[in-house]
Every structure is written in structure tokens, then in C-alpha cells.
Amino acid sequence: MPLVSIVVPVYNQAQYLPMTLDAVMFQEHPDIELVIVNDGSTDDTPAVIEDFLTRVRTETASFARRYDEAADTVEREVHPRYPQNRLIRVLHHERNSGLGATLNTGFRAATGEFCTYIASDDMLLPSMVSECLAAMERTTADFAYADMHVVDDRGRILRRFSLPEADFAACFGDWYFCGVCKLYRRSLHERLGWYREDLLSHDHELYQRFAMHGVPFVHVPKVLANVRIHGADRQVDNHTPGQWNRLFRESIALVREAREFLRTGKTPQP
Template sequence: MKISIIIPVYNVAQYLRQSLDSVLSQSYNNIEIIIVNDGSTDDSLSICEEYLQKDERILLLNKANGGLSDARNFGLPKATGDYIWFVDSDDWIVANAIEILVANLSKMRCEVLGFSFINYFEDTHKFSDIAYSQSIGVTTGNDYILKSTFFFPSAWSHIYSRAFLEKHQLTFKVNQLHEDDYFNFGCFGRITSIAKIEDGLYYYRRRENSITTLASKENLLKRMNSYVSLLQLFEIINDIDKSFLLKKGNAYKRNLYELLNQYVLLETIPFAEKYSQVKALKPWLKGFKSEGTQFSHSKKNWLIKSSLQLNALLFLITLSLLKPNK
């Protein structure tokens, strides 16, 4: 069984060697490593070229910067393995991870296999226990979600049959933050055979300066648009349990609500842009409940809490925009 590992690389020189070393030192050798340099401007490319000379199993692809989804999609047509694993270049994998995956895939022959992971907190240099460790026997994608004690929709915590991805022409949505959520919720309803093992095979680096921790205007807009895209996707999904989608959708709305709060409070954003954004997001926050309170002008909500930090006109207009329709 051959395993293809796709590693998108963009300005991760300080982490890249650890990631590549963890893959090249695997106890299982029948692998190919597809490195996609996504227009790096630091030393990442020179490191990739150094490793290219070290191991003939490496294929290095260079492209203009297009983001994580675009880089993964760029590498997919080059993969020749039976299964594909998407590994992020600032993370790393345990020494016998692929051997464990192959042993389980050889027995179960499922389209997708999930596994657990370990968080590494960069600011404290501490590791978590194995996260969401659970064993799930071979089942459908929908049942897998329902049986999960917590469904973590990351692409790197699953390994996918190449035949399955090609059959359904599955790729990652470009310019989409939370691209793993979008990808997996779009494909899990199509999975006829998936299982999960308890083993923690992946070290997930949690970085304080990641895209999900920055609060600039541009970042907030990207993140809000990302959640709207996910909510739009949920409206057309018909192969995943509706009660799960409702619960998950409400979680996305909660995040959207909090991001909108941050956006409105940024002093550098003109009033007209705040007005427009609140108006645009009103339909997606309809019916949303925060801490048991209806998202309503008549309740104590984020606008009232922050009214002293907003000019009076913005407060009155946003309050009116968010007033529930009668």
C-alpha cells in the first residue's frame, strides 16, 4: 500500500525541518512526499530544495501564492498513492504513524480513516493529552459524525482513499478559511466506509499568531465570510443528520456574532462599512441565541454592552437593523 503525503508550504522556515524530518523518518517506507511551495518569501524554498536532494521520494512543486486550499489542490493530481494524507508544514507526525495507519487500513479497507492527535501549545511549550481519543468501527460518514464524542473536522486528522476523492471530484474551496470544515462537511455524507482509531498520530501546533487569532479588519472580514460560506453550505447539505447540522450551524453563528462584535468595535473602520456589514449579516444571525438569550433588540446583547464605545448614531442604526422581523 502506497501513501501520498501532501505538504503545503508557505513561510514556515522555522518549523519546516521538524515537519519534514518526522515524515522522512517514518518506519513505513512506501510513501511519496509531495511538497507544494506556495510562493514562500522566506527560507522555506531553500529548505525544501535541500530535502529534495536527500530523498528520492520527495516531489517538490512550486507555484504562486494562493493559500492552503489552492496548494493542496495543486498537489492532488500529482498523488499516486492508494491513500492521501494532508499534513500541515508547521505540524509533525509520530515516528510510526504511517505504519499504524497502513496496518488498520489493510484490515478495514475503508474509504477514510480518522485518528486522534496531540496539541502542542507553542507559547508554553506544553503538550496536551491525546485529544478526542475514540475508537469507531467501520460505518458511514453520517453515522461516524453522530457516533463521535466530538467531531473534529480537520483534514489532517483523517487519511483519504485517493479513489474516493477522485470518484467524487473532491477538492478544497479556495479563499476559504476553515477550509477543512468546508471540505469535510461537503464530503462526509458521501462516505460509505469510515472508521476511527484511538491512537494519537499527529502533533498539532497551536500558534498565537495564526490567522484565527488576529483581529485586523481584513482578517475579521475573511473569517466572517468564511462562516457565511459554511452556513450557505449547510443549507444545501442533505446527506448529514439535520439535528447535527443545526447544532453545528448555531456554533458557527455564535462565532460570527462574536466576530461582528469585534468588527463594530474597531475604531479604524468607517461607520458606513460597519453599517453595511451588520446589515449583510442580519439574515445569517436570524434566530441565533447567545447564552440562552434571543438575538433581539429588546434583550441585553453585545450592542448594548458595547454602546458606550460606539457613537450614538451607529448604536441606534445597528440596533434597528438587528431588530427581529415581525
């Protein structure tokens, strides 16, 4: 089985981080490398990470396994709560550097054949890695992406977000429709570069760059992640109006670039 690296960038998301980390640990795929990058958080994130590492090492769970008729007791089987075959790396930025830089720190440290990242307030569903790997094996694609549930701050499902089939015009020429729940070959970074640290729409730009250079994509038409939308009372980072507006302006520029590529077939020069 190939090793899959999952990067979790985190900045001041301590209240959501345990759920995100648990969802990575309990992926059905057996060979997982978890790379946590704390981007200079000023909340309880460092303590949450340390607590998580302790729980992985020490916590147990149990289940009722067998009724002993002679003793009239139910025997329980005790086992480690977490899978014990995960590689876990924890990296820290002394100061907040932004999401693009945090992702690059994580992916440069990753060692898996395939890789992805998940925001520290979102959650991968258990079969995400295995379903995306299977789709890539069936099609020889190098990048797989799947549908999502959009959830509110309490985790309640607001709607399903179904993405288009793999097509440059549909995924990039209309708007950006492929990059939240995804898995791709790590070698693409070595061939085509990293996340741009000057952009908020760093993922949009990178995956469009992949596509413009002929990387084959495949869509998995299943919900494989929960993506959180925060309410008006939690406007932080990219969720503030100013940052959100900047993100949209960057994405509009990228859509225009995609449309020019569709018209001319020419890849923009870096």
C-alpha cells in the first residue's frame, strides 16, 4: 500500500483541531503520515497537539466481546483507541506565516507517495483516501477530487456540494470546482512547484497550474469530507470580509487566466 501524507495546517483553531486529527487517524487506508504544522498559534493549539499525542500513545478503548456463562460475566476486549501504525510529525512556526507558507512547510516535510491537506476545522470521512486512491488506480489520473457536505459551526449538514466531472473548462473556466477534498501525487510538487505564498487562493492557483501542464484529474462522485462554514460571529483569517473579498478577486483573475488558456492553449509564464 502506498504511504499517504496528510498535512493539517493550523492557526488558532484549537476547538476544532481534535476532530480534524481524529478523522485523519481513522482513515481506512492503512499507511498514513500525519503532518501537523502549527503556524504560530496564540490560542491553546500547542496544548491541544500535545494532548493529542499523549492520547495516541496511551488511551485505550474496549468492547463487549464474550459472555462467560460459567462466571456469568461479559468479558471485554481492551485495545488502543488509535491506530498505532501512523507516522506523526509535528512542526511549528515561531510566528504566523500564512497558509501558503504553512502548507509548503508541511509538504516539504511529507514523505508519502500521495498527499493532501485538510483545514484544521474540517473533517475527512473515513474512506476518503482509499476512494481517491482507487479512482486514480482505475484511471491512471494523478489528482483525484471528491464531493463534500457543507456543515455549520455545530457540524450539522447544510447541503451537499457536488462537483463537476474532470474537465478543465468546468473545473477552472467557470469557477474553481475541484480542490477542497482531494488527493494527488507528491511528485507533482517536485515537477511543477509549490503553493504560492503571496496568494490566499494558493490551492486554486496550484491545481490550475497542474491542470494547465496536462496533469490528469478524476472526479469521485461521493461525499468524502465535511467542510465547515462559520457563522458571522466567527470571522477570522480568510473568513473576514476583507480577506474574503481578496480571495474572490484572486480567483476571478485565475478564472480569466483559465479562459485565456482555453482560447489559446498557452500556459502562462511564471
